[in-house]
Structures are given as structure tokens and as C-alpha cells.
Amino acid sequence: MxxxxxxxxxxxxxxxxxxxxWVRGMFPEGAPPQWWLSMVESAELGVSPMRELPADQYRENFEFAVSLLDLALDEGGLSPCHCAYWMVRIAATSLRFRTQIDHLPEVVTPDGAARIALERIPLSREEALAAANRRRDDLGRGEDRFYVPGDDLSDARHQATEEIRLLQEVERVLSSLEWIADRIIDEQLSREIQSWLNLRSMMEI
Incomplete structure (x- = not known):
């Protein structure tokens, strides 16, 4: 092991x-994102339909995955958008079961996960499109301003990297919503998701 x-x-x-x-005892200065990711990936394996567990065990595993993502968010181990991405991913996994598992947490249903994801998108559609257009213009001029961990964002040369980071977070969420977009029940929610996904093609760089 x-x-x-x-x-x-x-x-x-x-x-x-x-x-x-327990986490704080293991990592007094904070667990690194790589550790949180390894925990979340293990939790995802725990809800894989390939494991053929009893329904009660699957339900407990889904509940643990949700609590783990909540903890990662609260502890700052993963960004809000990264946690939302994984919540949608877990919700998409729940759709792969041949028979429905009763009483799953609302946040791992397609509608529940999608609501969280949309709430955490850090830019409006207008802001995201404008930022993507600026990024496209920068690339056209030969400038590469993608965020690099460790950049000094207080330096004027790197002010634009925060906008690029936000764009990357938006893209992370939208990439996950494609997995569940056709399984959304709430019509208004479905329309909002589709509006974002339509915008995504316009944001491609």
C-alpha cells in the first residue's frame, strides 16, 4: 500500500x-493541491460503478466524496472552480449506474452540481468573452501572458495574468458542464448552461 x-x-x-x-495535523502549513487531488481521485474510484458495491456503500462513498470536496474548498486546497469541476465529474459518474442510487446528496445530481458550478464561475459571460478577446489580441501580437504559479501579481507586468487565471477557471467549469448538459431537468438551468456552452465556442483561442 x-x-x-x-x-x-x-x-x-x-x-x-x-x-x-486530521488534515491540519498532517499538514500544519496546509496540504498542497497535489495531495488534495490524489484524495479526490481516490474518492472518485470509490464511486466507480465498476466496483459493484452494495447501494448503501456507494451512497456512503458519494457522501464522502462530497465532504472531501467541501473540505478541500474550506481549507483552500483546491479553488472553488476546481472543486465545482470535480463535483460535476462525480455527478456525471452517478449517471453511469444502471439503476438509480436513492438518497444521493443533491450536489451530485446533475442539477445540483450544475447550480454549484454556475455559481462559482468567476466572470460574467460578457466579462469572459471580453477577456478571451483580449487574450486573442495579445497572442496576435506575440505576447504570452498565461499565469505561471509564483508570478508576482503586484508587478504591473503581470497584472493581466489574473484575468488569464480567471479565464482558465471558467474553461475548467465549462468543460465539465458538457458531461451533464443533456441530463438537466430544470429548464431555466438548462438554458443558462447552454448559453455558457454556446459562448465557450466563441471564447476559444
């Missing part, structure tokens, strides 16, 4: 109200 597998197992076995203190 690898160290990551051992840590996942320990975290999974803890009551929900003890997980935060």
Missing part, C-alpha cells in the same frame, strides 16, 4: 467532524 493510499484510508475512516483536524 502506498503512502497516499494509507492516508486516504485513514481519512476515509474518520468521522466527518474529525477530518479537518
Amino acid at each position: 502506498t503512502r497516499t493510499e494509507q492516508e486516504y484510508r485513514e481519512l476515509r475512516q474518520l468521522p466527518r467532524n474529525e477530518r479537518r483536524s
Whole structure:
């Protein structure tokens, strides 16, 4: 068993109200994003329909995945959009089961996950399109301003990188919404998702 597998197992076995203190004890200065990703990927494996677990076990695994993403968000381990991406991904996984699993958390239904994702998009459609157009103009002039971790955003030369980072976050969310767009029940929500996905093609650089 690898160290990551051992840590996942320990975290999974803890009551929900003890997980935060366990993570902080393991990482006094904050767990790195790579660690959170490894935990979330393990949680995704736990809800794979290929495992053929009892329905109650699957339900518990979905609930754990949700609590893990909530904790990653609260602890700043993953960005709001990255957590939303994974919530949609988990919701998409739930659609692969041949028979429905009753009483799953609302946030891993297509409508529930999509609402969270849309709420966390950091730009309006107008802002996203304008930012994408500016990015396209920069590339046309031979400028490359993609955000690089460690850039000093206080430096005037890097002010634009924050906008690029936000664009990348928007793209992350929209890429996930494509997986569940045709399974949305709420008509107004479906229309909003489709508006964003239509915009996505106009934002491509």
C-alpha cells in the first residue's frame, strides 16, 4: 500500500467532524493541491460503478466524496472552480449506474452540481468573452501572458495574468458542464448552461 493510499484510508475512516483536524495535523502549513487531488481521485474510484458495491456503500462513498470536496474548498486546497469541476465529474459518474442510487446528496445530481458550478464561475459571460478577446489580441501580437504559479501579481507586468487565471477557471467549469448538459431537468438551468456552452465556442483561442 502506498503512502497516499494509507492516508486516504485513514481519512476515509474518520468521522466527518474529525477530518479537518486530521488534515491540519498532517499538514500544519496546509496540504498542497497535489495531495488534495490524489484524495479526490481516490474518492472518485470509490464511486466507480465498476466496483459493484452494495447501494448503501456507494451512497456512503458519494457522501464522502462530497465532504472531501467541501473540505478541500474550506481549507483552500483546491479553488472553488476546481472543486465545482470535480463535483460535476462525480455527478456525471452517478449517471453511469444502471439503476438509480436513492438518497444521493443533491450536489451530485446533475442539477445540483450544475447550480454549484454556475455559481462559482468567476466572470460574467460578457466579462469572459471580453477577456478571451483580449487574450486573442495579445497572442496576435506575440505576447504570452498565461499565469505561471509564483508570478508576482503586484508587478504591473503581470497584472493581466489574473484575468488569464480567471479565464482558465471558467474553461475548467465549462468543460465539465458538457458531461451533464443533456441530463438537466430544470429548464431555466438548462438554458443558462447552454448559453455558457454556446459562448465557450466563441471564447476559444
